[in-house]
Amino acid sequence: MWRIVLMLLVAALTGCQQTPANQMLRSADDLLQNQAFMPVETAIETREQIFKLPEDLVLKARQEILAYSDPRERSLALLKFIFREQTDPLQYVNNATLTALETYEQREANCLSLTILSYSLARSLGFRAQFQDVQIPEYWITRNGTSVLNGHVNLVVTPPYMQTLTKTFISASHNFLIDFERAGGSRERLPVRKINEADIVALFYNNKAADAMLTQQFDLAYRYLQEAAAVAPTVAATWNNLAVLYRQRSMPEAAELAYLQSLALEPDHPNTMANLAILYDLLGRHADSVQLSDKVQQTRLRNPYYFVMQGNEALSQQRFTDAEIAFHRSIRLEPKMPEALFGLARVAILQHDYAAATGYLQRARLHAAPGADRRLYDHKIEMLNAVAQAD
Template identity: 30%
Template sequence: MQIFKFLLTSIILLGCQAAPEVLFGQKSLLFDQGFEGFENVAIESEKEIFELHDEAKTFAKLAVKGLLKPEEKIKALVQHVFARSDLNLLYRADANTVASQTFQNRAANCLSMSIMTFALAKELGFDVRFQDIEIPEYWTIREGQSLLNRHINLQIIPRQKNQIYFHFITRGFEVDFDAQATRQHFPKTLLKLKQVVAMFHNNNGADALLKRNYVKAYAYFRAAILQSPDLSSALANLGYLYRLTGHYTFSENAYLQAIKKSKNNLSAWGNLAHLYRYLGDDQKAMDIVNRVSRKRSSNPFFHINMGDKAFEKEQWQVALEHYQRALKLDKSYHEVYFGLGKTYFELGNVQRSHHYLKLAKKKSRTEQEQAVYQGKIDMLASIKSG
């Protein structure tokens, strides 16, 4: 599931080298005069993001009604959210909504679901913490753009009468809306609330940018950076916005600052390389590209993304090679099986396409994904029988 988004150029160039020593303050990062009217964009406050209406508060209280032990209450709340019998949440990549809207709309992306669950748990008096999950680079395509996805989850912890210490492993619960990320045991880092607020603003900025609403995008990226100046993804997204709007010096500054904050932000390096190539500095661009190819070649999602791009260009054999490489690297993701299934269909091998679509359904993580794959499987079955 998507979490907070990081826009990439449509041509993904790869880059990783020692970060240049750069010292940029917020004044050299922000270019307010280039986005007239940005101050009129309504940016949600931290309070508005996490605030719950009475209906949601009642839902939380009813979920734990009659339970006494804190651990039982946490488990019951989480089960009610996941069961969806009362809430029936639907996953939508572009549903970047505050907690109360997420509850009312019954549609959310992973970040918004985590924010809502955080607010519900806090309403019941639990301590809750966000964790950044360091998953491998993972791209999806929306509206012709590649987006790099990140992931967070929650720790819900009973409050202790004696606050000196607690044993988290036996007393706390981890809530993750993507079981795949949890199973892989990726490294985790605790997040401050202001960082999560910044991620929320970054998501909304990315959605506005996809819709070519550059003033709104700037307002949100600006808010994200002011909330959390170290959020590398927001800095890189701002750099991309500047490139699209022709503010190339500001674009380079934002990319370099993103890299300074996170030297392993390969996508920021890639976008910087694309900027240099766009400006005619091919040598700088090539130096970045050559240094990172090895680093990304071992990431299955890099090959899935490259396969998707080749598929869009109807380069079926190139797409097949990338999907096959991704499968050799990791056999646990439904995206690679879907890639193989759709490519074999285009190559005229309906039997193999059917085989891989069945595997994609088996590996998928949500009922919605399974339903989509079943529809494709049924379509292929009708072709075979016809």
């Protein structure tokens, strides 16, 4: 899954002002602008609906998984039940934010929804389950012509405590990480932060709000963000997204307060600072804008994911030289970056340099996570060899 945070006027994003020292948090009531938006008829998913699974599914899971008494075997049985790779595998779709039930029925969703499904199944079987927010540096994708900031969550599950005659406790080795991200092994080295169920609900609402904004449904987007603020007011993404919405509705003063709230919760976040810099520039506060922009630019120059994003953007515009430069800058910062190596392979393929492309793919495979990620690269290399022979 990916948490998404809308970015405003991406082409202009090159920096931002210094965050005001000791910025105080405001109450949600001070930041919400209910009078500026119309009520919506669309029903907002409740917390219970987001996690709820049908009883027949839970019963089936219990029959297949709780038959195992060994903690490790029970955990493996849970993973096999969730993924079902050989029969009806779950598919990752970046822009599909669904409830647990919808994800199970449709068999495809983004990583947030896939993680919610896994969490609901694990909890229904007595497993301990802990959400984790993976601290990915700033990284965007483009959807419907708008750049969207990606985030990522995963789940650590532990089988139910099973008391034996020797009263042995389950060790940490029985913990299993459930992660639906296929971007490569570089993400495994990133720090994580434990988050709770309320945070996940707020991120779910944020994704729904972002989807609504992309389709110009501003009242619906506000309704989702209003709900996110109610369930978990300390999630910084909510206030950043709300500020973007206010900016789109020509409410600059409200947007500034929301941006500052987001920065008070998550200081020096480059995306939020960049958005605030754009707002200050539009308001004629050019000195503040330049100060923030310089700070953001320095942060981005240390972020290998930023250059992967730049490379992908250049590649989409067939600016091959610019793409190569960006991907190589990413690799200089992080030599074991499969995403950048894969980007260089794509550049080589488009230039019909299949030998170079194979070399980059082999290096990307080497640094990718074992298992499905490496098998994916094996498949790409096989396909590339077939194309090279036919060319």
